[in-house]
Amino acid sequence: SNEPVDPFKQGWLKGVYNEKPVKEVHTRFPPEPNGYLHIGHAKAITVNFGFAKSYGGVCNLRFDDTNPAKEEERYFTSIKEMVAWLGFEPHKITHSSDDFDRLYDLAEELTRRGKAYVCHCTGEEINRGRGGKEHGPRSVCSHWSRSADDNVEALRAMRDGKFKAGEALLRMKQFLAVKPEEYAASEDDSADVKKEKTRLKSLAENPALWDCAAYRIKSENYHHRTGLKWRIYPTYEYTHCLSDTFEGISHSLCTTEFETLRPAYNWLLEALDFKTPSSEEKGPMQREYGRLNVEGTILSKRRIAMLVGGANVGGTSEPVGDVADELDAVTLEEDGDSPTTVPASEVKHNGSTKERKIPPVVRDWDDPRLFTLVAIRRRGVPPGALKKFVLDQGVTKANSNTMTHNLDSSVRTYLERTVPRLMLVLDPIKVVFENLPDDYLEEREVPFDPKDAAKGTHKIPLTKTIYIDRDDFREVDDPDFFRLAPGKSVGLLYAEHPVRCLSFTKDDSTGVVREIKAEYGSHLTGGKARIHWVGESAAHNSPIRAEARIFNPLFKSTKPNELDWKNGGYYDDVNPESEVIFPNAMLEAGFREIQDRAPWPKEEGEAQGTADVSSVRFQGLRTAYFCMDRDSTEGKVVLNRIVSLKEDAGK
Numbered sequence: 001s002n003e004p005v006d007p008f009k010q011g012w013l014k015g016v017y018n019e020k021p022v023k024e025v026h027t028r029f030p031p032e033p034n035g036y037l038h039i040g041h042a043k044a045i046t047v048n049f050g051f052a053k054s055y056g057g058v059c060n061l062r063f064d065d066t067n068p069a070k071e072e073e074r075y076f077t078s079i080k081e082m083v084a085w086l087g088f089e090p091h092k093i094t095h096s097s098d099d100f101d102r103l104y105d106l107a108e109e110l111t112r113r114g115k116a117y118v119c120h121c122t123g124e125e126i127n128r129g130r131g132g133k134e135h136g137p138r139s140v141c142s143h144w145s146r147s148a149d150d151n152v153e154a155l156r157a158m159r160d161g162k163f164k165a166g167e168a169l170l171r172m173k174q175f176l177a178v179k180p181e182e183y184a185a186s187e188d189d190s191a192d193v194k195k196e197k198t199r200l201k202s203l204a205e206n207p208a209l210w211d212c213a214a215y216r217i218k219s220e221n222y223h224h225r226t227g228l229k230w231r232i233y234p235t236y237e238y239t240h241c242l243s244d245t246f247e248g249i250s251h252s253l254c255t256t257e258f259e260t261l262r263p264a265y266n267w268l269l270e271a272l273d274f275k276t277p278s279s280e281e282k283g284p285m286q287r288e289y290g291r292l293n294v295e296g297t298i299l300s301k302r303r304i305a306m307l308v309g310g311a312n313v314g315g316t317s318e319p320v321g322d323v324a325d326e327l328d329a330v331t332l333e334e335d336g337d338s339p340t341t342v343p344a345s346e347v348k349h350n351g352s353t354k355e356r357k358i359p360p361v362v363r364d365w366d367d368p369r370l371f372t373l374v375a376i377r378r379r380g381v382p383p384g385a386l387k388k389f390v391l392d393q394g395v396t397k398a399n400s401n402t403m404t405h406n407l408d409s410s411v412r413t414y415l416e417r418t419v420p421r422l423m424l425v426l427d428p429i430k431v432v433f434e435n436l437p438d439d440y441l442e443e444r445e446v447p448f449d450p451k452d453a454a455k456g457t458h459k460i461p462l463t464k465t466i467y468i469d470r471d472d473f474r475e476v477d478d479p480d481f482f483r484l485a486p487g488k489s490v491g492l493l494y495a496e497h498p499v500r501c502l503s504f505t506k507d508d509s510t511g512v513v514r515e516i517k518a519e520y521g522s523h524l525t526g527g528k529a530r531i532h533w534v535g536e537s538a539a540h541n542s543p544i545r546a547e548a549r550i551f552n553p554l555f556k557s558t559k560p561n562e563l564d565w566k567n568g569g570y571y572d573d574v575n576p577e578s579e580v581i582f583p584n585a586m587l588e589a590g591f592r593e594i595q596d597r598a599p600w601p602k603e604e605g606e607a608q609g610t611a612d613v614s615s616v617r618f619q620g621l622r623t624a625y626f627c628m629d630r631d632s633t634e635g636k637v638v639l640n641r642i643v644s645l646k647e648d649a650g651k
């Protein structure tokens with residue numbers, strides 16, 4: 001049939017649905033509000049919202065705000081905006097913190113059931129107990145055997161501020177005490193017993209079940225939403241599966257680094273009777289898809305913070321930008337979110353003592369050279385193009401590894417037929433037609449897209465003075481050059497006749513060509529080439545003054561993640577051409593019409609009123625795709641290059 005293929009009803013995603021084919025599919029996108037979203041999150045948003053939508057279900061936007069120190073209002077706002085920009089509407093906007101009371105009550109319940117205990121070990125002692133090469137076999141501490149009643153009392157003491165941060169931790173009583181040998185197979189085991197033993201053995205061997213923290217005390221405990229009410233905060237491992245349960249999530253989709261945590265996810269739900277062992281019928285089902293890894297740029301919050309805010313490097317401390325990600329023992333919250341148990345005390349400081357102060361490299365978090373979602377939007381990438389790009393990489397258990405220039409080519413194809421075309425002169429030279437009267441005016445009717453009549457037409461003035469691009473002129477002719485040069489003719493796009501160069505003048509001091517004297521008319525025979533131009537006419541408000549910003553890769557290296565970020569080596573690799581500005585560009589007046597008719601293209605999301613100036617997109621004929629930047633003023637339009645017209649086109 002001609003039905004478009006629904007990517008959510010194929011392959012791995014279809015399999016996930018079939019494992020739990022419920023009528024009411026309910027998913028969630030659960031960002032931590034501790035930074036701006038990046039291109040990888042576009043995959044998480046598209047997968048979660050898209051999956052629900054495809055199966056007639058709904059998706060929540062959940063702020064996973066269990067970590068008080070890191071949260072800021074601007075992140076909440078920006079995350080909401082980015083979800084809407086991508087064309088998705090959350091069924092509900094929730095916060096993990098909405099359920100702090102319920103989460104705490106369940107912690108008491110878990111403790112009462114003998115499935116959690118308050119532990120007073122240091123991070124180092126906890127790590128030693130978890131065993132390993134340096135520490136030998138794992139072992140439980142003295143707090144492990146405390147009675148349930150005493151533990152409930154100790155938990156309340158934690159809650160009531162009787163301990164300082166680091167003095168007490170609520171740990172889940174998982175499999176730390178269980179030796180995998182206890183489940184060694186024996187000859188006379190039945191098939192069922194064998195299966196159960198294998199299951200339990202693999203649980204006992206999983207570090208994610210070695211009595212992970214459920215609650216810890218925070219010294220900096222001011223929370224964005226609950227203020228100073230809580231001194232103890234729940235961990236990711238404790239919170240996530242419970243928030244999923246409270247919200248009625250059916251399919252809890254996350255990235256594959258959480259796969260080893262799946263048994264812990266189920267363990268807690270089973271311990272509280274929200275789920276039945278070895279069954280997905282009741283409660284939420286966690287499944288894991290591969291991350292989207294994009295090479296050629298930097299996505300780590302900590303590193304982008306260094307690019308935005310500048311950095312002090314090479315000293316005795318770790319390099320930090322304006323957001324310092326803390327490493328937290330026995331929880332997950334390292335930048336990049338790969339499950340980790342590295343305690344802060346084990347982080348090696350580099351030995352070098354030579355301090356270096358590095359200035360900011362980009363304007364802000366939405367600098368179009370970055371790959372945060374705010375930056376991608378500001379650069380003019382249409383949300384539909386980004387979603388298509390993400391899905392084209394495929395959604396399976398495998399990570400999708402791609403490069404920034406692959407996004408560019410995908411965007412280029414997307415824009416080709418969906419945005420109007422205009423003439424834009426980046427670096428203008430004035431051309432005066434000697435043979436035309438001062439008030440000469442030819443109004444040319446020009447299509448916004450020669451292959452799509454539906455986009456309509458507009459009128460542009462051809463007058464005695466026009467502007468052409470410096471690139472289209474040569475002071476000394478060459479037989480291989482087919483544009484304008486002394487004595488040579490060239491065609492003008494959308495004009496009836498060619499133009500011929502008679503002479504030119506240069507600026508005395510700089511030697512730069514200032515003006516070309518030329519002629520225009522039916523008596524000329526032009527070359528086949530046609531160049532773009534903008535006519536000068538006060539009556540038509542033409543040209544419109546513009547500043548065009550051309551973006552190139554931020555780093556010379558195609559693998560900036562491998563640069564030296566500790567000692568500032570990254571700074572030496574910054575591409576000096578990463579932003580090239582044309583301050584005196586000129587736009588034809590048709591721009592005002594396409595500005596009024598934006599968004600281009602008309603897309604879900606943007607068409608529903610989430611569009612900002614970046615949705616004013618067009619193809620500059622023979623130049624590149626551009627969009628309007630938020631720095632635009634009444635007197636000057638600022639343009640961002642979205643992508644070049646062709647791959648590897650210099651500017």
Ligand code: ATP
Pocket residue numbers: 029030031032033035039040041043044253254255290291292293299300301334335336337
């Ligand atoms: P980072 O540390 O890279 O900024 P994060 O994992 O800390 O990202 P969260 O706010 O926790 O950011 O992410 C919200 C959701 O987005 C999580 O479910 C996470 O798995 C998912 N996600 C994050 N990065 C990617 C990626 N590169 N590809 C796909 N999904 C991702």
Ligand code: MG
Pocket residue numbers: 333334335336337
């Ligand atoms: Mg993270």
Ligand code: MG
Pocket residue numbers: 032337
């Ligand atoms: Mg996270």
